[in-house]
Amino acid sequence: MENTRDIILRCETMSRHFGPTKVLAPLDIEIERGQIVSIVGSSGCGKSTILNIVVGSLSPSTGRILVSTSGEEREVDGHGRDRGMVYQKYSLFEHLTAIENVAFGPMVNETTIPGRMAGRTNGSWQDKRHEHLEKAKALLVRLGLGDALHRYPIQLSGGMAQRVAIARALIMEPQILLLDEPFGALDEETRGDARQILRDLRGKITILMITHSLEEAVSTGDRVIGLSKYWNWKEYGHRSFPGATTVYDKACPVFAHADKESAGSIMLQADELRAVVFPSKEEKEGTKESTLDPKTHCPFWQKPRGVL
Amino acid sequence: MFSKTLKLIFTQRKPLTPKLGMFFSAFGLVLVFLVYTALAYAETDTVPPIPRFPLVPKFDRLFEGFKLLTFLDPQSGDHILWSDFLVSAPRLLIAISSTSLVCVTLGVYMGLYDFLRRMFLPIMEVVEHIPANGMTVFFLALFRVTNPLFWGVVAFGICVGITKNVYLASKSVSDEHVFTAKTLGASSQEVTWYVVFPQIIPQIIEAVRQAIPPAIVFLLGTEWVVGSDGIGHRFMQLNRSGRTFMTFPYVMLLGLVGLFISYAFRKIQRISCPWHENDTPPDFVDRFLARMKNNIQTLLRGAHKKETT
Numbered sequence A: 001m002e003n004t005r006d007i008i009l010r011c012e013t014m015s016r017h018f019g020p021t022k023v024l025a026p027l028d029i030e031i032e033r034g035q036i037v038s039i040v041g042s043s044g045c046g047k048s049t050i051l052n053i054v055v056g057s058l059s060p061s062t063g064r065i066l067v068s069t070s071g072e073e074r075e076v077d078g079h080g081r082d083r084g085m086v087y088q089k090y091s092l093f094e095h096l097t098a099i100e101n102v103a104f105g106p107m108v109n110e111t112t113i114p115g116r117m118a119g120r121t122n123g124s125w126q127d128k129r130h131e132h133l134e135k136a137k138a139l140l141v142r143l144g145l146g147d148a149l150h151r152y153p154i155q156l157s158g159g160m161a162q163r164v165a166i167a168r169a170l171i172m173e174p175q176i177l178l179l180d181e182p183f184g185a186l187d188e189e190t191r192g193d194a195r196q197i198l199r200d201l202r203g204k205i206t207i208l209m210i211t212h213s214l215e216e217a218v219s220t221g222d223r224v225i226g227l228s229k230y231w232n233w234k235e236y237g238h239r240s241f242p243g244a245t246t247v248y249d250k251a252c253p254v255f256a257h258a259d260k261e262s263a264g265s266i267m268l269q270a271d272e273l274r275a276v277v278f279p280s281k282e283e284k285e286g287t288k289e290s291t292l293d294p295k296t297h298c299p300f301w302q303k304p305r306g307v308l
Numbered sequence B: 001m002f003s004k005t006l007k008l009i010f011t012q013r014k015p016l017t018p019k020l021g022m023f024f025s026a027f028g029l030v031l032v033f034l035v036y037t038a039l040a041y042a043e044t045d046t047v048p049p050i051p052r053f054p055l056v057p058k059f060d061r062l063f064e065g066f067k068l069l070t071f072l073d074p075q076s077g078d079h080i081l082w083s084d085f086l087v088s089a090p091r092l093l094i095a096i097s098s099t100s101l102v103c104v105t106l107g108v109y110m111g112l113y114d115f116l117r118r119m120f121l122p123i124m125e126v127v128e129h130i131p132a133n134g135m136t137v138f139f140l141a142l143f144r145v146t147n148p149l150f151w152g153v154v155a156f157g158i159c160v161g162i163t164k165n166v167y168l169a170s171k172s173v174s175d176e177h178v179f180t181a182k183t184l185g186a187s188s189q190e191v192t193w194y195v196v197f198p199q200i201i202p203q204i205i206e207a208v209r210q211a212i213p214p215a216i217v218f219l220l221g222t223e224w225v226v227g228s229d230g231i232g233h234r235f236m237q238l239n240r241s242g243r244t245f246m247t248f249p250y251v252m253l254l255g256l257v258g259l260f261i262s263y264a265f266r267k268i269q270r271i272s273c274p275w276h277e278n279d280t281p282p283d284f285v286d287r288f289l290a291r292m293k294n295n296i297q298t299l300l301r302g303a304h305k306k307e308t309t
Helices: A049-054 A098-110 A114-120 A124-142 A159-172 A188-200 A214-220 A263-277 A280-283 B002-009 B018-046 B059-070 B079-108 B114-127 B134-142 B148-172 B175-183 B187-201 B199-228 B233-239 B244-272 B284-308
Strands: A007-018 A023-030 A037-042 A061-068 A071-073 A084-088 A176-180 A206-210 A223-228 A245-251
Touching: A007 A049, A007 A206, A023 A049, A023 A061, A023 A206, A037 A049, A037 A214, A037 A263, A037 B187, A049 A084, A049 A176, A049 A206, A049 B175, A084 A159, A098 A159, A114 A124, A114 A214, A114 B187, A114 B284, A124 A159, A124 A245, A159 A188, A159 B148, A188 A214, A206 B134, A214 A263, A223 A263, A245 A263, A280 B148, B002 B148, B059 B079, B059 B244, B079 B114, B079 B148, B079 B187, B079 B199, B079 B233, B114 B148, B134 B148, B134 B199, B148 B199, B187 B199, B199 B233, B244 B284
Parallel strands: A037 A206, A037 A223, A084 A176, A176 A206
Antiparallel strands: A007 A023, A007 A061, A061 A071, A223 A245
16 A cells, blocks of 8 residues: 555655754655645644745755655755745735746746846847746636736735736646645635635645645645644653644545535534644643644554654 | 814824825925025124125025026136036946945845855944045045045945845845745846846835935035035035025035936836835826836837847
8 A cells, every 4th residue: 555655745754943942843744646735733833844844945954855756756955846835925026017927937947047138139038938928828817817917916916916826836837836825815705716726736736735724724635734732742752842743634525535525524624623733722821731642633644653 | 174174284194185285395495485584684684794795695696696607607617517517427426326236236145145244234334334524535545636536435425325225125025035936946146136136126226316415415525625626626615705695506406406316216216116116196207207118118029029020
């Protein structure tokens, strides 16, 4: 069974601390190709840290990240175009229009600075540019932004900006797409549209998505990973707090029931997730120690040895 | 009605109606005019008059001074204003443009590379407290009374301000922008010149605009002390002979030129950065410039199409 899984991302005893503050305890996580994985957890439990390590913006304090995006498994060392990232605040380049934002990736990949400078006089740059803009236009039209091609980010609504950000990442055809609270600033209707975009990508690219909405995590993802700072780390022999760990890792209804969404099962799993991932009032105040064992709710892909 | 208006005027953070706003703008000007008139006439009455050149000249004398400045000088045959301008303006232009080029580049990189920040920021903290005119002696020893002396003093005076403003702007570009560009395949130079630099152009233009008034002060001060020509030297001559009736219109003209430069910079900022949020709505100049820009772009696109077909 183990050998048949096509693993695209493997975190081996990956941990991270910032000075004396330990954010992530050593984690072992494996992600299968084509999965949509939702990551949930309370604020400060290291969700964004995981994405930043995977994308290459941060390096892990211990352990390593392996990706199989080019045929063979290799260790992550910095940024790479095989991993795209979309942030909550979209991070669109303010000085570029929607279409220029999307065409930015092809531009920097397929042309060089001297080539662009020389091309301005002989026309070769313009031809290449035209090609990139056409590609960006096609993608934006597909995402329903045909009317907003030449608008600057300040002229776009939150939902539009988010779709441009997703298009900008998708044009590079990344094999892993990392979404840091992508729908956090959107209204309910726009969130629905954006979720549909992700569902359309299911099976085509691997997606890791941080979200604060548990229902969204369960209904959009094939699998949900819950992180928490509140777990029984003393029982694992740690003398001081080692950081947050995965306390929940299960398949979601969509995945488990062959794409048949069931409102009931979504709500049930969201409730279970809420009970496991979010601490009680006493645990938060420090008057009661958590007895939560990470193994209890991690029967899926995650290897519990990582927390030991 | 009157109490309502009073309440509106004295309510904090409450914008006035357009008419009231115009009234207060005009009132400010009238106030300055009244204070000047009072000073000009009070001097004649109370201070023993100096027959030819009173300290605060009346309006007829100001007008006479203005004429002397703007028309040919009968003694030297020179056009005072124009000949001074031809000496000082190139000095200012060269000093500001070359300093801006270096300081903008340094500021952009300081916001991206920590080693540059650590190398230069402490030095800047010291340098910004040194009055530039105090360095005149140093530059005098280095260059004698040549143009590089003036460039040096002005550059010394404005370099820290420009670099620091640009550095802060460069630093304010979020990590997310930088990381996103890298995930899209941008090299370090592309991140610098295609992501960070274009996004901070409005702040760069503002930094250079803000550097112009102190640059003028440093240049005029140096010309006053060691110069043998230029606006500052002229001020020194006029001051020595007590010709305030010529100095005042000169200062006012300089103020108007400064106002125009400031306005021009704002227009450049708006036309070159249409994506940047502006506090003021576009005026007829903005609309004209935008139309010109569109026309040029259409022309260029047409030329390219013609070339490719």
